[in-house]
Amino acid sequence: MTGPDRHRFFADSIAEDVVALPAEEAHHALHVLRLTDGTALEVFDGMGGVGEGVLRVPDRRGASVEIRLRRSARPVAAPVVELGFAVPKGKRLDWLLEKATELGAGVLAPVVFARSVARPDLSGKARARWRAHCIAAAKQCRADLLPEIRPPEELTDFLARPLAGVFGDPAAGHSLATALAELAGAQRVRILVGPEGGMTDPERAAAEAAGLTPVRLGGYVLRTETAAVAMLAAVRAGG
Numbered sequence: 066m067t068g069p070d071r072h073r074f075f076a077d078s079i080a081e082d083v084v085a086l087p088a089e090e091a092h093h094a095l096h097v098l099r100l101t102d103g104t105a106l107e108v109f110d111g112m113g114g115v116g117e118g119v120l121r122v123p124d125r126r127g128a129s130v131e132i133r134l135r136r137s138a139r140p141v142a143a144p145v146v147e148l149g150f151a152v153p154k155g156k157r158l159d160w161l162l163e164k165a166t167e168l169g170a171g172v173l174a175p176v177v178f179a180r181s182v183a184r185p186d187l188s189g190k191a192r193a194r195w196r197a198h199c200i201a202a203a204k205q206c207r208a209d210l211l212p213e214i215r216p217p218e219e220l221t222d223f224l225a226r227p228l229a230g231v232f233g234d235p236a237a238g239h240s241l242a243t244a245l246a247e248l249a250g251a252q253r254v255r256i257l258v259g260p261e262g263g264m265t266d267p268e269r270a271a272a273e274a275a276g277l278t279p280v281r282l283g284g285y286v287l288r289t290e291t292a293a294v295a296m297l298a299a300v301r302a303g304g
Contacts, residue, residue: 071117072098072106073204074130079114083121084130089197091128094120106130111203111211113138138209144254145171146300147230148212149223151178151260152185153289159198161290166202166212168297171253173199175217180262185217220268223257224275230255232272233292234264237279241299244278254300258293 074090086094086108094100102122108130109115116132123129148170152158165173173195175185187195192214199211229251231244248254257277259268269279282295 072100072104073207074106074108075200075204076108076110076130079108079110079116079130079132079135082132084108084116084132086128086130088127094128095122108132109138109203109209111200111209113210115209139207141169141171141208141210142301144248144251144300146297147172147174147228147253147255148258148293148297149174149176149255150258150293151176151181151289152217153261154182157288157290161293162195162198163202164290164294165297166199166208167206168294168301169208169210170212170297171210172215173212174215174223176223176257177217177219178260178268179265180260182260187214187216220271224271224277227276228253228255229276230257230278231280231296232257232264232269232277233259233282233287233296234269234279235281235286237281239278239280241280241282241296244280245299247278256293256296256300258289258296261289 074086074094076084076086100120102120104120106120107115107117115136115138116130117134118130118132121129121131148165152175153161162173175187177184195214203211229248231241255277257272273279282292287295
């Protein structure tokens with residue numbers, strides 16, 4: 066098996082010539098896909114390291130990859146996108162994490178707004194779950210780079226790092242296409258998506274003061290995850 070059909074697996078590091086697969090990856094290889102010793106595959110670390118090699122199965126409790134060739138990560142087209150968003154609930158969040166990874170988001174930044182339902186907790190198991198969704202999406206779409214997952218922060222802290230970009234506002238006078246045309250050539254772009262209750266007037270003013278342009282997305286009020294993916298896809302389509 067070669068090229069795009071080669072099975073892909075994630076490992077925390079591929080620095081060694083023989084890389085042990087994490088338990089969940091080894092289980093998938095051995096007990097779901099039922100791969101055998103010597104199967105050709107690809108392994109990546111999400112930070113730019115990619116290796117091609119063969120599966121090594123010392124026993125059915127674990128597996129490793131003997132790396133025979135390393136290559137550079139496939140780059141994501143500019144700009145690097147920093148996606149700040151109010152965290153939706155349940156499977157809607159899972160969907161957002163997966164699609165943002167598929168669309169090449171560089172940074173996933175959970176932001177707390179005045180109308181956020183709750184402050185997200187990204188310690189321990191929650192962070193691992195977010196990362197697992199990103200890894201699964203990267204494996205499926207053959208992305209070599211995982212988005213950086215930042216700790217949750219208040220909107221004021223998020224905006225304290227100036228960066229041009231856009232934020233969703235149903236009452237905005239600018240269309241997304243117009244705003245993105247003005248950002249053409251930028252190496253980094255920020256997208257900000259508020260909660261479903263909407264951003265408050267002070268939050269909108271703060272976002273504009275930080276260099277973000279309010280944009281409308283058609284004639285409907287979109288859910289957080291829909292708006293985030295729509296704006297990210299628009300940036301990628303122009304890249």
